[in-house]
Amino acid sequence: MHKLDCKSDLASDSWQPSWVREGRKPSFVVAGASSWESFGHLHFLWGNVAAIDVLNLGKNEGENYCRDLNLLFAGLPNTYAGTCTSCLNDKYINVVARNTVMLLISAQLPPAEAAEVILHLWYSARLTQGMLTLIDKHVRKLIADVLFKIKDKADNVLQSKKWSFGSVEVTVCLYRPQWTTLLQILDAKHDIATTEEERRKVVLAPHRVDNRERHLYSLPAYRRLCSTRFKETGVLAPFGSIFEHFDIPNPLLFNEIDSTWLQKDSASPLDGWSMQSILSATNVQRVAKNDLSGLLYFHIRSTIEQFCDRIQNPVSKTNFVLYCVDAAFLPTVFPMESHGGFDRIEVSNIADEAYLGLFKTLATFAPLLKERSINSHATLVTLFLNACEIANRQMGNDFDANLQVAQMRKLTRFLPFNPSSPPSTRSAEMMNIMAARDLFRDYDGIFAFYMNAADFKACAKYAGLEMRKRNTVVEAWPMRLKKKPKEKGADEEFQTLMASCCTGAERYVEWVRLNAEAGTVHSERK
Numbered sequence: 001m002h003k004l005d006c007k008s009d010l011a012s013d014s015w016q017p018s019w020v021r022e023g024r025k026p027s028f029v030v031a032g033a034s035s036w037e038s039f040g041h042l043h044f045l046w047g048n049v050a051a052i053d054v055l056n057l058g059k060n061e062g063e064n065y066c067r068d069l070n071l072l073f074a075g076l077p078n079t080y081a082g083t084c085t086s087c088l089n090d091k092y093i094n095v096v097a098r099n100t101v102m103l104l105i106s107a108q109l110p111p112a113e114a115a116e117v118i119l120h121l122w123y124s125a126r127l128t129q130g131m132l133t134l135i136d137k138h139v140r141k142l143i144a145d146v147l148f149k150i151k152d153k154a155d156n157v158l159q160s161k162k163w164s165f166g167s168v169e170v171t172v173c174l175y176r177p178q179w180t181t182l183l184q185i186l187d188a189k190h191d192i193a194t195t196e197e198e199r200r201k202v203v204l205a206p207h208r209v210d211n212r213e214r215h216l217y218s219l220p221a222y223r224r225l226c227s228t229r230f231k232e233t234g235v236l237a238p239f240g241s242i243f244e245h246f247d248i249p250n251p252l253l254f255n256e257i258d259s260t261w262l263q264k265d266s267a268s269p270l271d272g273w274s275m276q277s278i279l280s281a282t283n284v285q286r287v288a289k290n291d292l293s294g295l296l297y298f299h300i301r302s303t304i305e306q307f308c309d310r311i312q313n314p315v316s317k318t319n320f321v322l323y324c325v326d327a328a329f330l331p332t333v334f335p336m337e338s339h340g341g342f343d344r345i346e347v348s349n350i351a352d353e354a355y356l357g358l359f360k361t362l363a364t365f366a367p368l369l370k371e372r373s374i375n376s377h378a379t380l381v382t383l384f385l386n387a388c389e390i391a392n393r394q395m396g397n398d399f400d401a402n403l404q405v406a407q408m409r410k411l412t413r414f415l416p417f418n419p420s421s422p423p424s425t426r427s428a429e430m431m432n433i434m435a436a437r438d439l440f441r442d443y444d445g446i447f448a449f450y451m452n453a454a455d456f457k458a459c460a461k462y463a464g465l466e467m468r469k470r471n472t473v474v475e476a477w478p479m480r481l482k483k484k485p486k487e488k489g490a491d492e493e494f495q496t497l498m499a500s501c502c503t504g505a506e507r508y509v510e511w512v513r514l515n516a517e518a519g520t521v522h523s524e525r526k
Contacts, residue, residue, distance in 0.1 A: 010216070010224040017213035017428050025426055026210040039211075040202040040264035043094055045253065046123065047272030048501055049383065049479075070342045070370075085319040087342075089330060093178055094262060096324040097185045098122070098252045100172055103320050104139045107168040111308035115301045118308075123269045123300070125199050125234030125253055125261075126192070126246040140186045146172075147179050158333070168311050169319045173333070178324050181256070188256040190249035196234070198254065199261040203231045208265055215266070217428045218435065219499045222290035227268070230293055236269055238287050238294030266501065269296060275496045328356055328364055341370030343378050344473070351382040351509075353390060358382075358454055362463035362511065369465075372513050379473050380465065380511040384450075388443050388505040391450035410440040413485035414494045432498075439481055439497055439504050447507055460511060468510040480504040 009015050019026040070085045090096050102118045109117065117131050142163060150159045155176050162171040174182065204212075212231075216224045226239060235243045253262055270278070270292075278292070278299045287294030311318040325333055327350050345368060351361040361382060370378040415433055460466050470476075479502040483490035497504060 043262040083317040087321045089323040106308045107165040114308045115305035123236040171321045185256045195249040202261045226292040239291040346381045349383040349385045359459045366463035384507045387450045388446045407437040407440040465511040
């Protein structure tokens, strides 16, 4: 199998997309087509930015901090020995169902066994019969019992259930119809032929071949093989693994009614993890250095096993509380008096204009932060994914034209070409150049324009917050290129960013409460 794959055209450095070989215009540049339009269902079950440590105690409260912590999303250091309560919310029941199942498994099974099951629940389209039996025993029966007990309850009242497993507590707070859907997801009778057809209709759609191959061209040869093999098999495992015993559809990745695949065709397990961590020396010792699927498999499995071992450790107590509501209504679901405030609140990119927006995000979540007198390091973490693109358009064509000149000057140091004799506009090389130039934008200047246009200061002051000048929880620009041309590791850094779903424009902003005398928090309940 390995020999056949290694002789594949995809493994060749000279491989070209089919539109080049066939001498035609790629479908994503035809009249009326959007260059980066998505395809499939818009559930983000695998994430689209690398995981972050939302505590970073060493740069905030200190590694030896032992007071109880309340978080919306967390990663715990091994030195922490207090009680940590993590509240996880998503408005989509499929996401909450996935989180519920994985947490219940992580709390009950031995860490190594739990890690293997959770990895495939998270990323594989098919499971083994043994995995499904474990889910039925440790999860489905618990959910069915809850639903039986609340069958006569009102639909518009939250129904909470707490399960205790040693040092771990898992509490799920759902409305009765949501509990019903949760059980329906686990009970769905999917046909393997149907689910595979539905999955392949999205991830291997014939009319999307040019989009897939444009992405493949930006990858190193070995990554093209791994990416293609994962789309074909749907199972995350080392390259060359046998999947005959993976013959049960994963109920968490397909719609419980019609068996449709729940994600976009571009969704990739790689998008939620740091490439630097995946390529660590520990992982490379386990599989061939070019087997990216194997490296990712062992990295995720090891991370999950450490997580399970950590939460099952009796030295500390870990509580998980799950909700399925619109983020704007979270303050009404768990008012301040029920938890005393949060030490960290991570809200993903809902502060982007397409979602809640900055003003409403800050006004909604500021009242949930702990007072400075209790924890001066309490932080609200927001992520902006679209701000720089919006600001770039607002800054006008003249700015964009000047910007492109500077971008191309930097780009040629990584992708050399002669500007006076550039590649054909249909060539894969030119497509790569056009995609790569955005990695070299002056995002500091663009984001500064956005902050002024969106009036960050006024939004923060109204909410009783202030923007941190220097982040202490997560790096402000984690995905941007940091190394200079010809610096050691610069080419690898460039290739890694090129191959990812990121552009370098991903900006984390941290917010803390104002001093009591500096401003007043306005509670937003609209």
